[in-house]
Amino acid sequence: MPPEHDVPSIEILAPLCAVFRQRLKAEGHKYTPERARVLDAIIERDRVFQADQLVDDLKDSGFRVSKATVYRTIKLLQDAGIIQRVPFNQDQAHYILAYGRAPNDLLINTDTGEVIAVSDPELEAIRDRLAKAHGLRAHSHRLQIFAAK
């Protein structure tokens, strides 16, 4: 039985790069080394991250990027639906890899910062019921569960 999470390079990393590249081209933007490396860093981290962590991670791996470029790339990745901002209460913005997941229901390990996408069919029922009770129709939702060992 092959390991499930040790080989993201083929199944996850490559397609995401392609998605990003394609999206950039479609918008008339360029696929630069900086943008590729920022996405790499996000994929390698694979947990909630902040802009300056990417700068640090990349610097540690010997690649210098400016904060400005990281922030600009983060915006592009959001537009492409590859990452999503997580509504934390903190001042600094937090993001997660969102592409190809059900990014609305998140289980967040508060010890490690690891984020697991979860889902539950009942949830939709509850959400619809709560909205209807107030005369509204739900069109989306977000759930964050904070948990630890």
Added chain:
Amino acid sequence: MPPEHDVPSIEILAPLCAVFRQRLKAEGHKYTPERARVLDAIIERDRVFQADQLVDDLKDSGFRVSKATVYRTIKLLQDAGIIQRVPFNQDQAHYILAYGRAPNDLLINTDTGEVIAVSDPELEAIRDRLAKAHGLRAHSHRLQIFAAK
């Protein structure tokens, strides 16, 4: 039949003032006109608010407060459990009156921006089940339902 939302002074406003006053005294703080008026403004608004909106509301009603005092009062009200920060994706912090409510489950009217605190016992069960399925124990959660007419 009396109007429902025009008489908060007796049922809601008075107790909250008392709670705040009592809490301030317990912590060795003072109950000042500024702090009273900030809480008034929050109660009158009775929807999601931001710090600078309170400054404006109070200025409109002829009461001048500094931003600094509003921010300091917001912190005190959070500590007292009277308001809570709402986890939005925006840069500016949003808060709601939370006292005596279940502030973790929010129904957000995307037409009007109105935020309604809701709750559902099943939700806790789902959250606990999802956490347990990943070997974790949930300690809190947040749900935001986006809905419209």
Added chain:
DNA sequence: GTCGGTGCAAATGCTTTGCATTGAT
């Protein structure tokens, strides 16, 4: 009268932007 509170203005810290230079196409 004593401290804690207030307003102001300056400081902070994350994020954005202007501009000259660099580089992907």
Added chain:
DNA sequence: ATCAATGCAAAGCATTTGCACCGAC
């Protein structure tokens, strides 16, 4: 060769803080 992207430093903006004066207790 062109036009967008980059890095840097400066600007922006919400929030916090230092300090002199003020006022609730």
